[in-house]
Amino acid sequence: MRVSGEQAGAIVRRLFRSRKALEPRVATYGDVVDERGEPIDRGLALLFPAPHSYTGESMAELHIHGSPAVAREVLRAMLACGARYAQAGEFTRRAFLNGKLDLAAAEAVADLIDAETRSAARAALANLSGGLAGAVRNIRARLSALLEELAAAVDFPDEVQEPSRGRLREGLESMRTELAALLRDAEVGRLVREGIGVAIVGPPNAGKSSLLNALLGEERALVSEIPGTTRDTIEEAITVDGVRVRLTDTAGLREAPGRLEAAGVERARSVLAGSRLALVVIDASQPLSAEARAVLAATRGRERVVFFNKADAGDAGFRARDDAERDAILGSTRRHDSLERVRRAIAAAAWGARTPDLERPHLASLREIDAVAAARASLAEASSTVEIGLPVDVIVPDLQRAFASLGHLTGDEAGEALIAGIFARFCIGK
């Protein structure tokens, strides 16, 4: 842990106890303590009085054990003694300002650090399969060409014409569309990883638990002809069309039941609210009850699959259904084809308009998704600048940001000429 500045020596002296007094540029062994004198670690302390230090200011270092907990504690103690966090590259910037290094040397330090980040970036790139990295690089190349054009127009206004608004608008639009497609694919990836939640809801005795069991292929939930059999929620997962579907069987929804059942109904409502899809089960063989109508009405506004059950016993309820339930499924939990139709309806709801092309490369990590989303946001900024008629070179910072965001994704970012300042490339403490 290193501190630079007038107070550096005082801070480290306060956080260090040793039998021998600290001397400039001599490593001394002792106890590292916090600002109240409580021991944290044992290690070495070093003082570098100004101007003979890396930054040219007074500097001091504590060499401690590498555990994050110890490092955090020492950092906290240093802050408590009046130090503050260094900015990225601040040590080297101070060194430069104090005449300790020239810019070229500063850059060499940055390169060294970059070598590390670049290999990290390359490792990340390995996770991106070829098609995706290619798409991102292609967008970056177009951004870079645009930036060059804009720069040339600014630097040589007499010789180079700035790109027309129409062409800029078109270029930005097409890049944004492609980034949006990448984000949509990422959504597919998320669907595959996380699956969707499906709440099985309906009036008591409709056959919700029977449906859960039938879809699962095992007798997981209790089934009986007594309404109000299921009191608690039961969650089980199945896979439909490559999507993990988390089914939750719930208590039948009805008003004024007993106390215990009321708690189950309450829970059923909250499961319904928290699920992506509602699987509404209604008894088709009976005229529609008030409860059945209430559940159907309550789920109309949302994504749902409506299943009229017990078709083997009649279809009075199904025939009495509203227009809003035109495409409801009529069937039975005891019939294979009914279950197949329910599965297909769940899959269709899960995928929506998205095509389940699992082979296509997609953004997997949040970091990647963030990078693409950030690039898209920067391009949207640029588009609106072009739209409202500001001078076109105003979009340069937006394009640079988009360029940098995408660079983080492909690992091309480090060492780019477009990096704004040399010192911004440093990590904290360098």
Ligand SMILES: Nc1nc2c(ncn2[C@@H]2O[C@H](COP(=O)(O)OP(=O)(O)OP(=O)(O)O)[C@@H](O)[C@H]2O)c(=O)[nH]1
């Ligand atoms: N005829 C017929 N009966 C069915 C069918 N599916 C389920 N049942 C019967 O309907 C009754 C109620 O089934 P459950 O699955 O317990 O109903 P539920 O909706 O979970 O009921 P609660 O938990 O009380 O809300 C049972 O007697 C089942 O055997 C079907 O397709 N046809």
Ligand SMILES: [Mg+2]
């Ligand atoms: Mg049940």
